[in-house]
Amino acid sequence: TSFGFKEVPEEEKSKLVGNVFTSVSSNYDLMNDMMSAGLHRLWKDRLGRLKLTRASLQPNTPWLILILLFVNVFSRLVSKLHPFPGMKHLDVAGGTGDVAFRVLESINSVSRRAMQHGLAETEEETQIYICDINPNMLNVGKKRAIERGLGENHCLHWIEGDAEALSFDDGSMDGYTIAFGIRNVTRIEKALAEAYRVLKRGGRFLCLELSHVELPIFKQLYDYYSFSVIPAMGELVAGDRESYKYLVESIRRFPNQEAFARMIVDTGFQKVEYENLVGGVVAIHSGLKL
Numbered sequence: 144t145s146f147g148f149k150e151v152p153e154e155e156k157s158k159l160v161g162n163v164f165t166s167v168s169s170n171y172d173l174m175n176d177m178m179s180a181g182l183h184r185l186w187k188d189r190l191g192r193l194k195l196t197r198a199s200l201q202p203n204t205p206w207l208i209l210i211l212l213f214v215n216v217f218s219r220l221v222s223k224l225h226p227f228p229g230m231k232h233l234d235v236a237g238g239t240g241d242v243a244f245r246v247l248e249s250i251n252s253v254s255r256r257a258m259q260h261g262l263a264e265t266e267e268e269t270q271i272y273i274c275d276i277n278p279n280m281l282n283v284g285k286k287r288a289i290e291r292g293l294g295e296n297h298c299l300h301w302i303e304g305d306a307e308a309l310s311f312d313d314g315s316m317d318g319y320t321i322a323f324g325i326r327n328v329t330r331i332e333k334a335l336a337e338a339y340r341v342l343k344r345g346g347r348f349l350c351l352e353l354s355h356v357e358l359p360i361f362k363q364l365y366d367y368y369s370f371s372v373i374p375a376m377g378e379l380v381a382g383d384r385e386s387y388k389y390l391v392e393s394i395r396r397f398p399n400q401e402a403f404a405r406m407i408v409d410t411g412f413q414k415v416e417y418e419n420l421v422g423g424v425v426a427i428h429s430g431l432k433l
């Protein structure tokens with residue numbers, strides 16, 4: 144189905160993506176306030192002990208309202224990463240810091256457990272690099288790091304950069320994550336090749352992305368939410384219907400779960416697999432560089 148959207152030429156895509164995230168970052172708090180208002184109680188009931196906070200919501204993904212009702216996708220991503228003390232991790236398109244904060248939390252809890260069991264801590268210091276093309280989004284993340292008391296944390300490094308041309312050395316990372324980011328990259332193959340290049344042998348690639356829903360009734364509800372509710376919300380909150388329409392369109396254009404898995408295999412990754420969450424609203428793809 145085309146849903147009446149026109150093709151976006153490659154050169155326009157980068158500009159559109161820039162506009163979306165500039166618009167989104169400046170309306171970040173308002174958008175979150177709006178979206179959390181009515182659903183606050185529901186989240187609490189549903190998520191119980193998962194400790195979902197308003198600050199853990201994403202700026203451009205009203206889809207997350209839907210997803211977070213069922214499952215905490217970031218925790219799922221991080222549990223698949225198996226973070227460890229001393230690791231060098233790169234989170235691409237990570238402006239908001241959400242993934243990086245969770246990786247750090249997870250590493251700290253591994254360290255605490257190791258110490259409780261009298262196991263020596265690694266000498267090497269954990270390094271988490273948060274790379275994003277948009278400085279406004281990096282500022283959102285830095286601000287949130289300060290709010291979390293992580294402003295002076297030496298493990299976190301905020302770096303402006305493009306997923307398609309990373310500034311990191313070959314074979315320098317133990318892990319690579321990209322959450323709700325690869326869909327916005329102009330040449331996905333280039334971003335995948337860069338992920339492969341910067342990972343060490345044995346390094347793990349993980350990608351969390353909005354994907355394709357095929358379940359009949361759920362698909363229709365989801366389409367209504369995407370094509371009617373989201374653009375209306377974008378207009379109301381950010382005064383920017385087009386950017387939010389673009390976000391919906393970019394999800395539809397993104398390769399489906401199987402096709403994306405094949406792209407990851409073609410890059411050279413092994414043991415490639417994916418997991419659908421919430422019926423495919425979101426999928427986590429993983430691969431190893433062996």
Ligand code: SAM
Binds near residue numbers: 241274275
């Ligand atoms: N990963 C974060 C999260 O889930 O909280 C932020 C996701 S946000 C939806 C998408 C991010 O991708 C934006 O911060 C945007 O600036 C970034 N982005 C878009 N194109 C990029 C590129 N080519 N390289 C790096 N980051 C990019």
